[in-house]
Amino acid sequence: MRNLIILLNILAAYLLHSQVALADPMSWQETSTDTNAPSARTEHTAVWTGTEMLIFGGVDSSGNLLGIGGRYNPETKKWSSMNSVNAPTPRRYHVAVWTGTEMIIWGGLDSNSPFGLTDGAAYNPASDSWRTITPSPCPATHNDSNGNDLCNRWYPISGWYAENEQMIIWGGQPVASGLPTWNGSIHTYSPSSDTWSSLGTANAPGGRMNAYGATTGSRLIFWGGTAGDDNPSNGYLYDFKAGNWSALSILNQPGRLTNASAVWNHQTTSLYIWSGSGSGEPTQTGYRYNTTPGNVGEWTEMGIAGTPPPASNNHTAVSSENSMITWGGKSGSLTALNTGGVYDYTSQTWRLTPTDNAPTARSGHTAIWTGKQMIIWGGTESTANHTGVVNTGAVLSNADNIPGAEKGFTGDYAINYWQLGENPPGHNLIDITQAPDNVTLKNFNPWRSSGSVMTYKATTSGTVSFSWKYVWGLGQFYDQCPPTFILARPNATEAQITNLFNNSGAPETTQTSTTYSGSFSQSVSKGDTFGFALNPCVNPSGYFVPVTLKISDFDFQNTQQ
Numbered sequence: 001m002r003n004l005i006i007l008l009n010i011l012a013a014y015l016l017h018s019q020v021a022l023a024d025p026m027s028w029q030e031t032s033t034d035t036n037a038p039s040a041r042t043e044h045t046a047v048w049t050g051t052e053m054l055i056f057g058g059v060d061s062s063g064n065l066l067g068i069g070g071r072y073n074p075e076t077k078k079w080s081s082m083n084s085v086n087a088p089t090p091r092r093y094h095v096a097v098w099t100g101t102e103m104i105i106w107g108g109l110d111s112n113s114p115f116g117l118t119d120g121a122a123y124n125p126a127s128d129s130w131r132t133i134t135p136s137p138c139p140a141t142h143n144d145s146n147g148n149d150l151c152n153r154w155y156p157i158s159g160w161y162a163e164n165e166q167m168i169i170w171g172g173q174p175v176a177s178g179l180p181t182w183n184g185s186i187h188t189y190s191p192s193s194d195t196w197s198s199l200g201t202a203n204a205p206g207g208r209m210n211a212y213g214a215t216t217g218s219r220l221i222f223w224g225g226t227a228g229d230d231n232p233s234n235g236y237l238y239d240f241k242a243g244n245w246s247a248l249s250i251l252n253q254p255g256r257l258t259n260a261s262a263v264w265n266h267q268t269t270s271l272y273i274w275s276g277s278g279s280g281e282p283t284q285t286g287y288r289y290n291t292t293p294g295n296v297g298e299w300t301e302m303g304i305a306g307t308p309p310p311a312s313n314n315h316t317a318v319s320s321e322n323s324m325i326t327w328g329g330k331s332g333s334l335t336a337l338n339t340g341g342v343y344d345y346t347s348q349t350w351r352l353t354p355t356d357n358a359p360t361a362r363s364g365h366t367a368i369w370t371g372k373q374m375i376i377w378g379g380t381e382s383t384a385n386h387t388g389v390v391n392t393g394a395v396l397s398n399a400d401n402i403p404g405a406e407k408g409f410t411g412d413y414a415i416n417y418w419q420l421g422e423n424p425p426g427h428n429l430i431d432i433t434q435a436p437d438n439v440t441l442k443n444f445n446p447w448r449s450s451g452s453v454m455t456y457k458a459t460t461s462g463t464v465s466f467s468w469k470y471v472w473g474l475g476q477f478y479d480q481c482p483p484t485f486i487l488a489r490p491n492a493t494e495a496q497i498t499n500l501f502n503n504s505g506a507p508e509t510t511q512t513s514t515t516y517s518g519s520f521s522q523s524v525s526k527g528d529t530f531g532f533a534l535n536p537c538v539n540p541s542g543y544f545v546p547v548t549l550k551i552s553d554f555d556f557q558n559t560q561q
Contacts, residue, residue, distance in 0.1 A: 025412035026354050029077075031393040032072075033392060036079040040061060040390050040391040041055075042058055042365070046366035046375075048370055051073060051075070052072060053072045056069035057092055057105065057108065058378065064111075065092055068082065085130060086121060087123075090110060092108055102123060103122065107156060116154040116172065136189070155210045156172030158170075163218060165190065167191070184208070185207075186198070200244055202244055211225030212262035217266065219239050223235030223262070233254075252299040253287075260275055263319035268345050269290065271291075275311050287299050288301075304350060309326055309352060310337060314364065315340070323399065325340065325341070325367075325369070326341050327367060362379035366378055376395075377391075408554055413456065415432045420432075421453030421533075429452040441551070442547070443535075443548075453486075453532070455488075455530065458528045458530065460526050460558045461524065463523050464530055466555065467552045468520060470547075470549050483501070485522060487524065487530045489525070500520060503518045504516045519553075
């Protein structure tokens with residue numbers, strides 16, 4: 001009884017402290033609209049610096065192009081203004097690349113010419129300053145029969161080639177309307193020398209704009225795009241080291257696609273393309289192109305196992321280590337969407353992003369991945385051009401993991417989302433080295449009376465279940481320090497403590513230990529805090545004794561989505 005009173009006191013203090021610290025998996029939090037927030041816009045760009053989201057350009061609700069930007073820090077939840085001296089001229093459909101120290105803005109369309117732009121500037125957030133970059137050169141061979149410069153462009157593919165510290169530009173459309181010209185050249189820009197270079201053209205693909213692809217570190221890979229009335233159903237890979245182009249396999253290919261999204265994941269060495277339109281309505285399908293250096297690769301369908309997001313055009317997508325995350329866009333009926341999906345690369349299953357506190361439905365927004373969060377910002381809530389433009393957004397946290405089919409501490413219930421009790425160096429009161437399969441709570445410390453506690457705040461109602469195994473190291477008096485399941489409701493004055501011995505079979509007893517095991521399940525409601533606790537254990541002689549509680553086969557079945 002004395003030990004149970006000790007445990008209750010520990011839990012009371014612990015749970016009171018942990019209510020603030022626990023974070024809801026897969027949750028949205030609005031971005032600030034403080035006085036430094038940029039004006040509402042769509043068709044802008046955004047990059048992540050490691051600490052801030054930088055946005056630039058775009059068009060406002062009156063159709064005016066913008067030449068200003070802003071900086072958002074998701075940790076402080078504050079905007080900072082961006083210096084406009086030497087900033088690029090107002091534009092949209094441009095590209096933005098983060099080099100590690102600068103954001104490079106290049107190309108796009110302005111309001112004074114039907115032709116794309118060849119100029120840009122680089123912004124250094126450390127000094128809050130812009131520097132003008134050399135315009136990209138255009139040899140006479142890149143001019144059309146009327147002498148028009150085809151090196152200027154909008155909607156190209158861009159990326160950062162880190163090994164050579166170069167910005168990559170491929171494809172795009174030189175003119176806004178009229179002349180059916182499409183750029184198929186590939187150029188690099190070196191910030192250190194402020195110089196441009198042209199790369200290989202052997203076996204190069206035909207020109208196009210708005211293709212779906214990415215730079216992978218040492219290669220550029222893309223599929224589809226738009227070239228007038230001909231939307232190509234092919235794709236190519238450019239190897240920067242070899243300096244050559246190769247066609248992607250067309251076996252099981254996605255076909256003609258417009259208004260889709262694409263991300264690259266270096267863990268799976270694959271390009272993932274989701275939804276978009278073929279020759280009509282957007283499709284609820286996706287494709288993966290798996291390739292390794294030296295191999296042509298192959299296409300496979302991503303599938304719609306789990307709960308996939310709706311088919312859409314003009315949505316955004318980012319890639320984490322483990323998942324492709326899509327959001328927003330327009331349905332086939334041109335209705336703006338405020339939903340998205342998370343595709344787990346390992347389990348190959350989908351899960352919808354939450355709608356609680358999600359941004360308002362929109363398209364023409366930007367999405368960036370910070371390494372642990374996706375930030376949605378800007379865009380238009382209307383299907384009409386440049387109406388309903390917003391300067392709002394939200395941050396999606398904990399979207400990197402998805403519960404799979406197997407039981408364990410995975411997905412939303414991964415061990416890093418749990419609140420762990422006191423675990424001082426050298427004592428290892430909670431052993432998580434075997435997660436996601438199991439975790440073990442211990443009390444091996446003969447000099448402390450602290451117990452082991454781990455809890456989780458339920459973000460949905462459901463049933464938690466698990467198997468447990470309890471080992472008392474001295475063979476008797478095992479019932480003096482029972483393992484417990486704890487349940488704390490938001491408005492309750494005391495936590496509910498359940499002795500797991502009540503759900504076990506006969507013990508296995510030897511001269512050196514007693515082992516109990518069993519299974520347990522409990523209904524919980526959204527907002528409840530639940531978990532496991534191991535009582536500090538003292539034998540009748542007053543000595544602390546070795547005790548362990550192993551939790552395995554953990555599962556949480558949602559009853560409220």
